[in-house]
Amino acid sequence: MKQKITLKHIARELEVSISTVSKALKNSEEISADTKEKVQAFAKLYNYKPNNIAVSLKNKRTKNIGVVIPDIVHHFFTTVFRGIEKYANEQGYNVIICVSDESFDKEVINMEMLNNGSIDGFIMSLSAETQQKDDITHLKQVVEQGIPLVLFDRVTDDLDCDKVILNDKEIAYQATIKLLDEGRKRIALATTESYFNVSEKRAEGYKQALKEHNIEVDDNLILVLPYDDIQEKMIHKFFDEVEVDAILSVNEIFAIQCMEVAKKRGLKIPEDISFIGFTDGLLSRYSNPTLTVVAQHGVQMGEIAAKMLIDRVESEISGDEDETYRTETVQATIIDRESTKN
Amino acid sequence: MKQKITLKHIARELEVSISTVSKALKNSEEISADTKEKVQAFAKLYNYKPNNIAVSLKNKRTKNIGVVIPDIVHHFFTTVFRGIEKYANEQGYNVIICVSDESFDKEVINMEMLNNGSIDGFIMSLSAETQQKDDITHLKQVVEQGIPLVLFDRVTDDLDCDKVILNDKEIAYQATIKLLDEGRKRIALATTESYFNVSEKRAEGYKQALKEHNIEVDDNLILVLPYDDIQEKMIHKFFDEVEVDAILSVNEIFAIQCMEVAKKRGLKIPEDISFIGFTDGLLSRYSNPTLTVVAQHGVQMGEIAAKMLIDRVESEISGDEDETYRTETVQATIIDRESTKN
DNA sequence: TATTAACACGAAACCGTTTTCGTGATACGC
DNA sequence: GCGTATCACGAAAACGGTTTCGTGTTAATA
Structure with a gap:
């Protein structure tokens, strides 16, 4: 059982400091070409990959996005999810998914579960029960904490956040x-x-x-x-x-x-x-x-939602925050088949 | 924008050390009833939740499980996923999902993405291309690193690991x-x-x-x-x-x-x-x-897979590892409808 | 030759927890 | 009154990275 290799291992082996290794792997100008080469070669050889968790802790961002949807065995949500996953992966983000099962309580629990550092932002569609109860304190809490949130399809007018809807x-x-x-x-x-x-x-x-x-x-x-x-x-x-x-x-x-x-x-x-x-x-x-x-056009909807979320996440980091929330509308189209004339 | 509260904040506010706060919140015997009460009350008031990332880093386990499947817009995989998600959530685990899109390369990339500390184990079903190429070095690597892996439905005989299949x-x-x-x-x-x-x-x-x-x-x-x-x-x-x-x-x-x-x-x-x-x-x-x-019976299959994986993960922690891998078989059933006689 | 700038690297703080170990204060026995 | 056990807590290391700042060495400048 090969253990995962860390910066510390490389440093010890090459008799340099951890900082040097870290910088060398990032191609920092500070480090001489010689050492950079040595370190990078060694890292490649032992297939070094930085530990995501450690990076997340340090950088305060996880490159994970949380998706909470009412149902996964439903074609529409499935396609939206596909779009989210596609765009997110392209941008180097992972998708953590939770299903609320149309239940308010599950929606709340899932969000709490994810909202302890595990994710950089939420994409969600409200559960049936949440819409009926019209209780969105859990969403408001998230927004208040500054966690980016994008709502799609089943949205609410009572919350100020980014949204993607169908016409x-x-x-x-x-x-x-x-x-x-x-x-x-x-x-x-x-x-x-x-x-x-x-x-x-x-x-x-x-x-x-x-x-x-x-x-x-x-x-x-x-x-x-x-x-x-x-x-x-x-x-x-x-x-x-x-x-x-x-x-x-x-x-x-x-x-x-x-x-x-x-x-x-x-x-x-x-x-x-x-x-x-x-x-x-x-x-x-x-x-x-x-x-x-x-x-x-669920896939498109998902891609837009993911883009909105990731843009928001990254703008928060770079500091150029845009305080105005947007609502994007996906244009549905009619596909003519046999059940209608012409 | 309310910032998330940390142990440090509580400690400072209550004029005790971080260790005391940590122990008090865990109801440690070491701490007097008085301080425990104080700390717990304060924590509840400010809705303290430990930062998952930090806990993961410290404990070397994430309570996340990675699922890599060929397709999500497919009823069978969707139901299996539902089962995984259900059981995992009950056990306090989150599910991170990646879709390989039936592509070998995507499967490899997704696994590498997840296998840097983000997850405690994998549940997967092989992509079509992986089965054609019959190249499973990426899986072998994972197993070698001691990362628990459960294969379902589209499995391979060339790898020793836990499996769930249909009869x-x-x-x-x-x-x-x-x-x-x-x-x-x-x-x-x-x-x-x-x-x-x-x-x-x-x-x-x-x-x-x-x-x-x-x-x-x-x-x-x-x-x-x-x-x-x-x-x-x-x-x-x-x-x-x-x-x-x-x-x-x-x-x-x-x-x-x-x-x-x-x-x-x-x-x-x-x-x-x-x-x-x-x-x-x-x-x-x-x-x-x-x-x-x-x-x-996809849901059942997913539940079994999740249980096998989580059992494996937890047994690794407690130390009582069972080196023999199991293959569980889900019994399919025939549902009689109108397209057959009787 | 003395001063200084550039270079290459290391020490250490930090992210937010957990956990081991040490220690001062009190209480107890003799 | 002295030694010791118990209690209640704090200091500090550790997880695995990133990043700031300091520093010793060399080379260039006056």
């Missing part, structure tokens, strides 16, 4: 317009139970589009579904009760479920009824018919 | 038997291009089942698909060339794709043809018909 309202508006342009008159909205701010914004866009086309918003056309297995029954009931010729869904699963029920009821897609869902995941690509979706 | 061969055998029991005679295998060891084992189980039923293995019935978009054409060609009444697929996507092509060709599922896929992801649950699958 939810506009893209929902556009999606609805697209359905209207197809000639649809009875457009339903399939959405989630507890109103997330994103769902709400999507609903706003949907309603605005209808209003601009002088169509009254019919609450009976808004289908609120739980995350259970009773969805199919509820959807059947929905189809029983109202007449529908298009459905805009705030996620992929609801759209797929609705399509299946529609097919079972003998409706032709997209002749009789059109579907658009949010999230460009596997389901929409492999469903039959394939589903037209709003692509949220 | 790939047996479950593929059972799945094939299941198809045979349905009366299927021409069972195809849909598999990946570059032979992973898992794909290979699944193929073995498939072949063994056929042989035991005195059915000759027909190489024309083995459909090797790329990860591109030309799959559909290839599958059509496959159906053109050979007669098939069942398909066992090493993943979910291939199975779904084959089902779609079969449907387009007017085949009834499961009357005319049956399907079984590996991976119990979203696709199989929401496809039409729903897909019978081999559930790999």
Whole structure:
């Protein structure tokens, strides 16, 4: 078992001081070419790598960023994470990840766990429970301590910090317009139970589009579904009760479920009824018919979030801090597939 | 901006030494009840939390575990990761994750990045390229340094370390038997291009089942698909060339794709043809018909891997090291859905 | 030849903990 | 009243680096 080699070892072996070794490895001007060469050769030979922990302690920065997300087995978060990880790694940062599981308590615990020197900053998306309780003291605390924080997707207006969001309202508006342009008159909205701010914004866009086309918003056309297995029954009931010729869904699963029920009821897609869902995941690509979706560009979102965070971290170090927080908006796009006309 | 408080601050404020504060907070017997109370009260008031980095440096353990996986936007890895994260967090460990993107170089770089004191051990699944090149010097190096390492799913026989695998061969055998029991005679295998060891084992189980039923293995019935978009054409060609009444697929996507092509060709599922896929992801649950699958129990796999690793890490500390490495096998199960009879 | 600047390096402080060991004060036994 | 055990605490080293500042040696300058 080969032990990791330290500066001290090199110093002893080469009969110089630790400082000399340190400087030599950094190619400092202070050290003569001779010794530099000797030290560097020796270091390479024994594969010396500085101990990250020691460097972190000294420099007061870890080159780790903490990511706290509600769920990892979810396509959207997964892609965002991918973007974060990609950019962070390029910049020499590691990503420590914690999953809040949509729970407020876990979110708090995870943040405390990370916020004891382990990380230089946070990227997070609020858990469902946090949004419901509307309690963000743990976030405020972090910001107050001067720890950079970037919120994405599930953000809150009550906190001043950097944010990355999707143009939810506009893209929902556009999606609805697209359905209207197809000639649809009875457009339903399939959405989630507890109103997330994103769902709400999507609903706003949907309603605005209808209003601009002088169509009254019919609450009976808004289908609120739980995350259970009773969805199919509820959807059947929905189809029983109202007449529908298009459905805009705030996620992929609801759209797929609705399509299946529609097919079972003998409706032709997209002749009789059109579907658009949010999230460009596997389901929409492999469903039959394939589903037209709003692509949220998670990777891009993650990259932007990571860039914002790292910029903030590094500017704190260099001292040229910019006190104004920014909110960047990722432009979603609609991917046309078989579940809509044209 | 409130700065984080340290032992030194408390010591100065209370006019005692740093050692006293440290001991008092640890409820040491050495310290009088009086001072302990004072120190603890002060610490609580100012919300003192020890600096993880300093503790790590001193204790030579970080309570971080490094996870290197080929892909995060993949259901199976995602669930395994979930299991790792769950168990690790329960034990007070953080998870640092790096994605190798199926690339050998990235795998090596990521491991080097983490292996400079940042973590107490590794959990990983080999990248495709690493398996092809069959170069595992970076792993050997880690093991040699005494860093605990647990491999899962995509493992190698060339390395002595803890491992968690699936009973790939047996479950593929059972799945094939299941198809045979349905009366299927021409069972195809849909598999990946570059032979992973898992794909290979699944193929073995498939072949063994056929042989035991005195059915000759027909190489024309083995459909090797790329990860591109030309799959559909290839599958059509496959159906053109050979007669098939069942398909066992090493993943979910291939199975779904084959089902779609079969449907387009007017085949009834499961009357005319049956399907079984590996991976119990979203696709199989929401496809039409729903897909019978081999559930790999990723979460369980992750939990086991995390437990093995943490046990190893902690035993290294306590000194009662167990030099024999173990390989644990997770028992996959078949989930019956609509794509098979009965 | 004396002064000084440049050079090459080392000593030591520091980051925030943990932990060993030493020590002054008190209390106890004889 | 003296020796000793106990108590309660502090000094200091250690973890593995970075960085400031000081210093001895040599070479250049007047």
